[in-house]
Amino acid sequence: MSDVIAGVHMDNLGSRLRDERLKAGMTLRELARQANVSPSFVSQIENGKSQPSVATLYTFSRLLGIAVDDLFDEGWAQQPVQLVDGWGPDGDKNPVNAWHPSEFANRISLVHPSHRSHLDMAEGVVWERLAATPEQGVNFMKIVYAPGATSTPGGELLSHDSYEYGYVLRGSVQVTVGTEEFLLHEGESLGFDSNIPHVLRNIGDVDFEGVWFVHGRRH
Template sequence: MDLDGALPGKGGPTPEESLGARIREFRLTRRMSLRALATQAQTSPGFLSQLERGQVNASIGTLRKLAEGLGITLPDLFTDVDTSRPRVLRRAERPEIHASTLTSKYLLSQKPLRDLEVYAGEFLPGGDTGDPFTHGDSQEMLVVTAGTVILTLAGVEYPLDVGDSAEYRTSTPHAIRNTGEHPAAVLWIISPPTPDGAP
């Protein structure tokens, strides 16, 4: 042992320690307790604690359940992307989530998702998001950035003009449609990110 107490030849963190640190980072970002995440992943808080400290290995099945519980993908646990640095996303490089003749959706928040996820939606006249649906149980804010739309929340319709916004839980059935004569655009801001997809 060296004078500073470190083991000889000890370099950076081991792969197990790096993985554990990422799991812990995502868990704390989501404000989840060890017990809450362990329950979702069908494992014990003690095992999860050891995993976060890099003391044990987990099966791919357990890692997949942890990723689902955290609202991320399995590859997100292993990426070495430094999300602490500024990241610029050009309009032409936006990932398109869904496109139809009249509607386009784009992911603006870059993966791996951390504290929030942000989407841009563009609707030609008559465009919509389809039938009302839910995804997880997070806070969602809708901001109209161009045109007018009708937001449906739990069967109630809310006409929204440019500059208007609405907040609701993602567990509330919701949908948007453009009934105007001009294109419309919106932003969806969701926190924390939901595990089952875009708005």
């Protein structure tokens, strides 16, 4: 796991979920009932004492009527950028400096590795946003799964209305899609319809790192 993520205390994902719940006019108990979890579990997440799994995050976002990408910690991404070996807003290695001001400037997303917004979840699962776009239901991420981590608490299969594409950077990951099981190693990739129940597991003894692109369906 990167030093940036390892050095950060649990982010305020819980407080953001609480804010979205209040905006939706939903009580804690009602969210717990609809998500089929205990009110104390929701309370622990909102108070930063527990972290949701990937499956729980998708369930909460669906019930609250928001996209998962709305939950990334924008405050972290907007911290002042420090120059690192020429990188940063004024650095000579920053690709932005190769662009002249134009009407496209507000449609370009450049993110330095040390300033990616992120989501820390249960079992050592971390999502880091690689770029932000105004398009809803799109996540372009680096994902990290600690040894033994799964995308659902009990390893049950999860489905959601999107497509997923993944590429393994380091380690390996077992991906179950429906009745098919795939073990992907460094350099291998796959894509699948996320409506098919699926689950990711790191069955290795080192962190799995990958680039993941999740694209919601257009209705």
